[in-house]
Amino acid sequence: MSVAPLPAAAVARFIDDLRRGFARAHDVAAVDRVGVAVSGGPDSVALLLLAAAALPGEVVAATVDHRLRAAGADEAAMVAGLCERLGVPHATLAPATPITGSSLQRRAREARYALLTDWAARQRVDALLTAHHADDQAETLLMRLNRASGLAGLSAIRAARREGGTLLLRPLLAWRRAELRALVEAAGAPFVDDPSNADPRHDRTRVRAALAAMPALDPAALAASVGFLAEAEEAIARLTERLWSELWRGPDRPFAVAGEPRELRRRLLRRALHATRAQHAIGLPAFTDSSNIEPLLDALAARRGATHAGVKVEVHEEGWIFRVAPPRRSL
Structure with missing residues (x-):
């Protein structure tokens, strides 16, 4: 099954967002070779399609099979098939030991980032891209407001940060979940919906439902506010560092x-x-x-x-x- 080309305007917008992300990283001069984390959900598939269109021949992708769901292997195989059609090298990563214990989501996240950053370092990519978007950002902000977080916590999902020696970029933080899904559907690319996203036992699921029930709250505007908070956090962190070194x-x-x-x-x-x-x-x-x-x-x-x-x-x-x-x- 072929994948239809993306609209030129969407690709141009993505390139601008990607360049801004690299500029935030300070020590990176140009967009070159990138790695893409692809779970198989519509958000990460949209990221893969955009990256492949924006940087042809300079994209590699990886999927983490946490081995927590039987469908994980099939989803990774689906992403591998899509990458083959796009001409993007793909790897499926899995933890060496089972993920167990309490706080399973947190442990899975830690294992995922450890696997992805190790893979990215071996691939010698300039950055690892993840598909966090404006709705994710708005949900994270509300969750942290509810926990009385300080400025650092309210900065939520950073557009650019380092995880070990790997530069993590989130070029989709100004994009809405719905437009990413529409992009994937129009391209005819396969994707899956993670059932955990609808599980009411998770805090994020409940916040997502509350946000959807309040149309007066604009996730894109909330995400933009997080960007300003992140800039303030960076300025205060730099001043703190200067005072520490001086005093x-x-x-x-x-x-x-x-x-x-x-x-x-x-x-x-x-x-x-x-x-x-x-x-x-x-x-x-x-x-x-x-x-x-x-x-x-x-x-x-x-x-x-x-x-x-x-x-x-x-x-x-x-x-x-x-x-x-x-x-x-x-x-």
């Missing part, structure tokens, strides 16, 4: 950041806690980037010392000092 001299030297805005203090304090714990080999209590440090920030703002995550933070005129917290007295 941090070690836990026992004053860290003079008390006059900075709270968001900068939050990031710098978290980093200082990590650095102090690493220097003094503090393993317990546990401390991660998601640990709540708001009470500590409040105490320091009131010029009161406090203890958090095994670290005692003292307030001095010259700045904060970080020490190993004394052991708790037993009753």
Whole structure:
């Protein structure tokens, strides 16, 4: 079965989006050879068709069979057949050991990205493309708003980021799910609908239904807002990095950041806690980037010392000092 050519306007739009994604990556000068992650769903098939039309002869594709569904092997074979018709080299990837345990979706995602980035490195592609689109972005934003995420979390799906040594690009973040599906149907390309996308046990499925029930919310506009949030996040992250390099001299030297805005203090304090714990080999209590440090920030703002995550933070005129917290007295 042949695949009909895509509209020239759609291909031109995709090329522009792809170039913008490469420009965001800063250290990549030009679009050349790319890898495409293709699950077999309409979104990723649309990405494959667009990439093959935009960069003929410079596209390779891979499908991950998580071995969690019996249909996974057939879907991978379907993608392989489509790639053969398009003249795109294809690989089917599978985990070496079964994916088991709790949080199965998270574990599957981790396995998928590990397989794909390893494959992309071996293929020597300039970037690995995934088919996240505007509806995905809007759903992710709403899910994270509901979890009271900060700016980094609300930046949601990044248009360009690195996973290990692999550049990940999402050139479809301004495209709607419906238009991608229509593109695939008009081309006559095969695709499958993942049954998990309709499973109400998943948070995303419930958010997707809620979004569909509120036509006043425009997923494309929400996705555009995420782009602005991501730009703000990048600017604040760079400023945080500059202040850290200028002001941090070690836990026992004053860290003079008390006059900075709270968001900068939050990031710098978290980093200082990590650095102090690493220097003094503090393993317990546990401390991660998601640990709540708001009470500590409040105490320091009131010029009161406090203890958090095994670290005692003292307030001095010259700045904060970080020490190993004394052991708790037993009753």
